[in-house]
Amino acid sequence: MMAAEMVIDVRGLTKIFDGRKVVDNFDLRVPKGSVYGFLGPNGSGKTTTIRMVCGLLIPDSGSGSCLGWDVLTQSENIKKKVGYMTQKFSLWEDLTIRENLNFVARVYDVPDLEHRVAETLEHLGLSARAHQLAGSLSGGWKQQLALAACMIHDPELLLLDEPTSGVDPKARREFWDNIHELADRGVTILVSTHYMDEAIQCDYIAYIAYGHKLIDAPYAEIISQVGLYTWRVEGAGLSQIARKLKENPQVEQVTRFGTALHVSGQDEAALQAAIAPWRDNPELHWYQQESGLEEAFIHLMNTTEDNFQ
Amino acid sequence: MTLLSWSRIVAILKKEFIQMRRDRMTFATMIGIPVMQLIMFGFAVNTDPRHLPTALIDRDHSTFSRSIVKAVENSTFMDIDYRPSHQATAEKLIKEGDVNFIIVIPENFSRDLVRGQRPQILVIADATDPSAASGALNSFDKIVNSGLRRDLSGNLSYLAVGPPLVNVVLQRRYNPAGITQYNIVPGLLGIILAMTMSMMTAVAITRENERGTMENLLAMPVRPLEMMIGKIMPYVLIGYAQVFVVLLAAKFVFNIPLIGSLLLLIAVSTLYIIVNLMFGFLFSTVARTQMQALQLTFFLLMPQILLSGFMFPFLGMPKWAQYIGDALPATYYMRLVRGIVLKGATAVELMSNIWPLVLMMIIIGALAIFRYRQTLD
Numbered sequence A: 001m002m003a004a005e006m007v008i009d010v011r012g013l014t015k016i017f018d019g020r021k022v023v024d025n026f027d028l029r030v031p032k033g034s035v036y037g038f039l040g041p042n043g044s045g046k047t048t049t050i051r052m053v054c055g056l057l058i059p060d061s062g063s064g065s066c067l068g069w070d071v072l073t074q075s076e077n078i079k080k081k082v083g084y085m086t087q088k089f090s091l092w093e094d095l096t097i098r099e100n101l102n103f104v105a106r107v108y109d110v111p112d113l114e115h116r117v118a119e120t121l122e123h124l125g126l127s128a129r130a131h132q133l134a135g136s137l138s139g140g141w142k143q144q145l146a147l148a149a150c151m152i153h154d155p156e157l158l159l160l161d162e163p164t165s166g167v168d169p170k171a172r173r174e175f176w177d178n179i180h181e182l183a184d185r186g187v188t189i190l191v192s193t194h195y196m197d198e199a200i201q202c203d204y205i206a207y208i209a210y211g212h213k214l215i216d217a218p219y220a221e222i223i224s225q226v227g228l229y230t231w232r233v234e235g236a237g238l239s240q241i242a243r244k245l246k247e248n249p250q251v252e253q254v255t256r257f258g259t260a261l262h263v264s265g266q267d268e269a270a271l272q273a274a275i276a277p278w279r280d281n282p283e284l285h286w287y288q289q290e291s292g293l294e295e296a297f298i299h300l301m302n303t304t305e306d307n308f309q
Numbered sequence B: 001m002t003l004l005s006w007s008r009i010v011a012i013l014k015k016e017f018i019q020m021r022r023d024r025m026t027f028a029t030m031i032g033i034p035v036m037q038l039i040m041f042g043f044a045v046n047t048d049p050r051h052l053p054t055a056l057i058d059r060d061h062s063t064f065s066r067s068i069v070k071a072v073e074n075s076t077f078m079d080i081d082y083r084p085s086h087q088a089t090a091e092k093l094i095k096e097g098d099v100n101f102i103i104v105i106p107e108n109f110s111r112d113l114v115r116g117q118r119p120q121i122l123v124i125a126d127a128t129d130p131s132a133a134s135g136a137l138n139s140f141d142k143i144v145n146s147g148l149r150r151d152l153s154g155n156l157s158y159l160a161v162g163p164p165l166v167n168v169v170l171q172r173r174y175n176p177a178g179i180t181q182y183n184i185v186p187g188l189l190g191i192i193l194a195m196t197m198s199m200m201t202a203v204a205i206t207r208e209n210e211r212g213t214m215e216n217l218l219a220m221p222v223r224p225l226e227m228m229i230g231k232i233m234p235y236v237l238i239g240y241a242q243v244f245v246v247l248l249a250a251k252f253v254f255n256i257p258l259i260g261s262l263l264l265l266i267a268v269s270t271l272y273i274i275v276n277l278m279f280g281f282l283f284s285t286v287a288r289t290q291m292q293a294l295q296l297t298f299f300l301l302m303p304q305i306l307l308s309g310f311m312f313p314f315l316g317m318p319k320w321a322q323y324i325g326d327a328l329p330a331t332y333y334m335r336l337v338r339g340i341v342l343k344g345a346t347a348v349e350l351m352s353n354i355w356p357l358v359l360m361m362i363i364i365g366a367l368a369i370f371r372y373r374q375t376l377d
Ligand SMILES: Nc1ncnc2c1ncn2[C@@H]1O[C@H](COP(=O)(O)OP(=O)(O)OP(=O)(O)O)[C@@H](O)[C@H]1O
Pocket: A017, A018, A022, A040, A041, A042, A043, A044, A045, A046, A047, A048, A049, A087
């Protein structure tokens, strides 16, 4: 990863809950100013990893640095420069929107507090509702408020745990625009998500399953590293074809995309053989195409499930 | 009956049992509290206090005064623990609460007794707690007279019959009319503070756990001591408000005079409030939920009500119960408040009850900070 300055540089992070390795020997190197996507199925250890990076959980083993400070001993310093957005809404529901922002800004010693809070409210479009209790906001608005709150002290590193879950498409687009703007200014962002359309916005992607990191690469290299081949077919009678293909052990995934079907497999030749019976049907149009991220990740999950569960 | 489905009832029943079993703390309190109550009410609480510490000033040093001492000790109401030679020493003992009674046998006691002049015996009782004094005082006359008669023999046996030999003079100190409120109301202040202060901090912190806001707080650069001070300070003010209300009620509703220094009272109250708040903070490091925090405060509150000398005379409790009482902040605060309000005691006189509170503040505070987790582990 070249000689770029590493904002997060941790090695061998391991966390054990009740005798189970929830995160196992996890390495992560996040260069300054990058947007790092953190993906993985439910319960794979994303939240746990993020908590270890910002000092909320003590790793059972492993070491490393965050913003140049030791994650094990200097979390005090790390916390001042990190903005962490929790997966579950964790602002104070019995405080108003403004009171929440005031509190957070005060804890971080934000200069020119009132101005900063007013600016944030303005940006959120919540100025008129600043006196509303945070608990009475809708789910998506809570999410946006939490996001704004964790950025109020201009952190150098943002750790965002599923920041856009439950957020409407327009607000999500604005959120991602905002993220890229911040990254351009040198802010580093580690963001966990389950959405593929968000994953493709990231510079790097780390994929974790069952506590193990399965892949960690610049976005553009993910597909070639996974090594999955995909055919797309359009036409009539797709349901029946899908059913037949699913029975074939050489075909790993058959997914419906509107009026098209994606058929994926690891062995290029075997895949061609599997689809051969329908290749010459004039009512069907076959194209080979690059596998999508979603297919790649489902493939990764399929191939690891047996090893770790 | 088709309206009731047995399987639905069983479903709910099973779920409740499972949840009950999972909540270990509730389970423990449900077993622990009855046991605690049994022990405290059954053994420690003593509504007929005996062996109350007593100071004897014997200015006669005669066989008769020895007879009296023997009779008094045999009665088991009083234990003669101190024999000061000066009145001032005895006064100090009673003011600081080390003795409940002072017995003074005057000079020439035996001479006057033999002459049949019915000499006086002075009994000074600490009447702040009227119930502690009453048992002993009611029977003192009889104990002394019959004790003396038993020892009269030979040419003095003529005294063994006839009118009472001695004249017992009773002096009730600090609460001459024996009004129960004099004792209860200042003591109540200690109980009110013990109950609300530790509960409020414990709940204020566990609430953050329960609502998930703790994760946010912990991710912020807040130091444990900052957290503790920030969480405790608001409740100190509430504590002051409570002190104020109780004192006003004491003065204007119950007509209890404040003899000592108001400033001293506020100072020791501050100390006591902080000790209780720190207990609350400590509980919050053990409890995960607000419910558990409440249960823990209740666990501490019960002995504070029963064993601190609030409800029953401290010196009348068995020794082991007194040792438990010695570990409770309320015990010292009871003595402090009663000492200041009813006896006009000064800081110097009360030092033996102030330093244990200071010590508790330091130990509990350090323990709470030590136990306070800055991580979610
Ligand atoms: N405090 C805890 N005690 C015990 N197990 C825990 C604790 N926190 C997390 N786990 C377990 O650790 C594993 C990883 O959880 P984690 O929350 O990190 O997953 P995640 O990748 O964030 O999942 P999701 O996508 O659902 O948010 C899960 O199996 C979870 O049950």
